Amino acid sequence: MTSTLGFAIMAVLARGARTGYELATAMSRPLGYFWTAGHSQIHVDLQKLLAADLVRFEAEHGPGPQGRKVYHLTPQGREALRDWVTEPPRSRPERDELVLKSYASWLADPEQVAELFRERLAEHEARIAEYERQQADFEDVPAADRPAFGNYATLWCGLSYERHRAAWCRWMIEQLGAGS
Amino acid sequence: MTSTLGFAIMAVLARGARTGYELATAMSRPLGYFWTAGHSQIHVDLQKLLAADLVRFEAEHGPGPQGRKVYHLTPQGREALRDWVTEPPRSRPERDELVLKSYASWLADPEQVAELFRERLAEHEARIAEYERQQADFEDVPAADRPAFGNYATLWCGLSYERHRAAWCRWMIEQLGAGS
DNA sequence: ATGGGCATGTAACGGGTTACATGATTCG
């Protein structure tokens, strides 16, 4: 059974061949906002994909103890990825530390809690500005059958998420100030 | 080092003494939208909290092979929880399978992808209706030093999140239909 | 020549899920 990370790797590979190292940088923060992985896990999963013949690699002479390995999707890999896209996602449990903190916030000093949320708000606002810049680089919404559509769709979601988060932070700050 | 689940347990215990079983039901879906855990993990973590003297229990004669154990926070536990609230959250990596699917959606049949998002949209709309009902049960926003404030804050966040998600689903469905 | 970036991997560990194991109480 291919893990979700396996599909994430294949989703990147569907846009072009990469080394494990390049996959790791593409999937590290702050890029790749929706699936992150360290290089160790990527190498492990690449070997599983290799065993299932969903990816293959061209060995190249280059840096590293074993040289470069440029991975690409096999036709089966592309097919498996396409089939996976339309399957309903297995829902992962929501785990949000900041929401948990808000749940216990009544115990703490409101001013300190407000400070915590002011810091988060600044982060969200910075990300909103960055995503808006990225969105402005698109002249139009790409057509749904072009790879760029995937980029645009995730960007739209990320922007919407950050705005929702920022709004919540503002509401929290307001509430915490109102009691004084 | 207390795990985040440890703090989640303490956050529930701060509202009143519970058994491990009651903690597990309180932290299972669909309740407890922001931190879930199975009973096995809860028992493991309760033993760690016990070792750190952050919680204690009263043994009661009752059901179960070892009887009931009603856990409550110790003063140190309450203090640790209060201190933790105002510490910045260690950010967990964003991992969102649906966003990943949207990133690879250009590979698949638009109508099938649209169907996937219509199903998700229906789920979000159902949750919005439920959360709105719960929100209506509050007459006012509770004061920031009352436990109910924590409930209201998480509910606010959950509602805002579901609306953002629903909006994204609607946008996706629209885009996927536009190409025909 | 040496330091930083490129590059591939393994090992140890922690947290979480699922399955397994056990048994008391309560209600019909």
Place this chain on the structure above:
DNA sequence: CGAATCATGTAACCCGTTACATGCCCAT
């Protein structure tokens, strides 16, 4: 008396993080 619910716990396994280990290539 049997089933559902309440209740506690262990074991196997998976996934991910962090740390460790190695070594090439290129620019200064």
